[in-house]
Amino acid sequence: MNLILVGEPWRPLQMPADTTQDADSLLSYGMKLTWDINDPQMPQEPAHFDHFREWPDGYVRFIYSSQEKKAQRHLSGWAMRNTNNHNGHILKKSCLGVVVCARACALQDGSHLQLRPAICDKARLKQQKKTCPNCHSALELVPCRGHSGYPVTNFWRLDGNAIFFQAKGVHDHPRPESKSETEARRSAFKRQMASFYQPQKRSSREPEVMVTDTTRGLCSPVGNPQDISGNLNNMPAPEPRELLDMTADTSFSMTDQSCPYFPNSDVLGVTCDLPTFQGDVVLPFQKHSNPSIYLPRPPWSYELAGPVGPGPSPYSTLYKDPSGIPDDTDWVHLNSLQYNVSSYGSYESSLDFTAKYHGWKPTQGKPGLEERVEFGQCQAVTTCPYYNPELPCRYLPRPPAGAQALQTVITTTVAYQAYQHPALKHSDSMQEVSSLASCTYASENLPMPINPQALDPPDAVMQAASPSKRAPVKLPEDCQVLRCALASPQEADPFRTDGADAWDVCLSGMGSVIGYLDRTGQSFNFDNIITHLNITLPKSKNNKYVH
DNA sequence: AGCTGCGGGGAAA
DNA sequence: TTTCCCCGCAGCT
Numbered sequence: 315m316n317l318i319l320v321g322e323p324w325r326p327l328q329m330p331a332d333t334t335q336d337a338d339s340l341l342s343y344g345m346k347l348t349w350d351i352n353d354p355q356m357p358q359e360p361a362h363f364d365h366f367r368e369w370p371d372g373y374v375r376f377i378y379s380s381q382e383k384k385a386q387r388h389l390s391g392w393a394m395r396n397t398n399n400h401n402g403h404i405l406k407k408s409c410l411g412v413v414v415c416a417r418a419c420a421l422q423d424g425s426h427l428q429l430r431p432a433i434c435d436k437a438r439l440k441q442q443k444k445t446c447p448n449c450h451s452a453l454e455l456v457p458c459r460g461h462s463g464y465p466v467t468n469f470w471r472l473d474g475n476a477i478f479f480q481a482k483g484v485h486d487h488p489r490p491e492s493k494s495e496t497e498a499r500r501s502a503f504k505r506q507m508a509s510f511y512q513p514q515k516r517s518s519r520e521p522e523v524m525v526t527d528t529t530r531g532l533c534s535p536v537g538n539p540q541d542i543s544g545n546l547n548n549m550p551a552p553e554p555r556e557l558l559d560m561t562a563d564t565s566f567s568m569t570d571q572s573c574p575y576f577p578n579s580d581v582l583g584v585t586c587d588l589p590t591f592q593g594d595v596v597l598p599f600q601k602h603s604n605p606s607i608y609l610p611r612p613p614w615s616y617e618l619a620g621p622v623g624p625g626p627s628p629y630s631t632l633y634k635d636p637s638g639i640p641d642d643t644d645w646v647h648l649n650s651l652q653y654n655v656s657s658y659g660s661y662e663s664s665l666d667f668t669a670k671y672h673g674w675k676p677t678q679g680k681p682g683l684e685e686r687v688e689f690g691q692c693q694a695v696t697t698c699p700y701y702n703p704e705l706p707c708r709y710l711p712r713p714p715a716g717a718q719a720l721q722t723v724i725t726t727t728v729a730y731q732a733y734q735h736p737a738l739k740h741s742d743s744m745q746e747v748s749s750l751a752s753c754t755y756a757s758e759n760l761p762m763p764i765n766p767q768a769l770d771p772p773d774a775v776m777q778a779a780s781p782s783k784r785a786p787v788k789l790p791e792d793c794q795v796l797r798c799a800l801a802s803p804q805e806a807d808p809f810r811t812d813g814a815d816a817w818d819v820c821l822s823g824m825g826s827v828i829g830y831l832d833r834t835g836q837s838f839n840f841d842n843i844i845t846h847l848n849i850t851l852p853k854s855k856n857n858k859y860v861h
Numbered sequence: 862a863g864c865t866g867c868g869g870g871g872a873a874a
Numbered sequence: 875t876t877t878c879c880c881c882g883c884a885g886c887t
Contacts, residue, residue: 388865396866397879405866408879434863435881464878493864 344375351469351480391492408465409458419449430490
């Protein structure tokens, strides 16, 4: 197949008339232009800027205004650390992954621990020495291998009045706690600690001392042990857009569960032991009925264990003394069941996907957009980064190791069906293709059909299904990725004025889908499966860093 | 203490 | 040569 993506540099890609409008509503501005972060000359004076994306994923490009504060700070929801690329003009960051419980213990609501790895090496080592606040087993760092076995990389480049952002790779791990959440929680913790040391002053007035977050319509009494976790009522005021998005979440109750509680009485006992507050203290979060309120990440599915790339598995050496007292402030209660999809941006992710999804309709397919990349063969790959031979079931709460084959079969079938639908109807009718699911390039905003002939279904299926194919799928450097996504303009953020951002739903692989559906008891039908096909494409030869 | 950016330098392909 | 990563340092919060 030939995904010919040759566009005139710095010019918006030409779209067929009947799809231009849709494309405009789905493309980020950065993706409409053809540029690479390493280009000697960047698009000059972009006409538009993209909204800041907190959770960029996939091979995406955005152009932010140089006035965008978050872009200025090179922020990301992902835990990105600076990586030296020996290029002073381009800031490169690589993803650190996510810190999880080594035993993948299920919290009270079935969710899993997903911490934000400390950026600082020393701090991260210190962090990993701590134990899971829920089961007291070790914490482990799940490295990101989403870019050809290497961590996903983000590039930032300031050029004129624009900040160019380019991401390479697809995160193959759940989202960690976002930086803002971490900071908010830590600051909240400090405030809570301060209040704890003034118990008498507060106790007499406790009914009056309500930390009210009017922006979220939440309040809870300070000093209540349940409040120690300090999350909801101490979260920073969201940006207007985020606030709007929260109110758009139909599952969000403004009244109930405003007071988080500790899911684990053991933990509660620990955290209520004031002396232990002096140091790092576990601050378990209780998931809100809508966890997106303060857990705005839809963790990737864990089910399909997979290779860890070139490096050794980090999981085998992480068990520690389970009797250790949790001493980490950095843990958050997540619901991985509802959020096995990846949405983009803090505002996108604040919405309850499960509530939205059923109202979605497939977007219109788009004829191949052009990218200044030379395409050749495409290869469907799975994203299975968590396989650990020693812990074969760690992310498979239900299927035992022996069920692998069964899951493989199911995965095969569904994967092929998911693939085949667009394939069978692709050639002449984009609308028919898109009636099933649109395949978007680079996961965000750029819908582009996948030519089925290049996907080579058997190969793709085999790779996704065969246990023997669990070996790391080495991809060409800087390969491009096509990700089938379901994007619904109708469901796009209604508060977004430019309509540039689409709701992309990307799963980390068919196995993830199956596992998710399996866990949630949903049937294997196409509507329940949002394909996430990674199509690798050869690297552009001129993709070099400017030195 | 931790985050961030810069830069030196080694390893691997 | 290119592209990784690790590491240390300094500035900042």
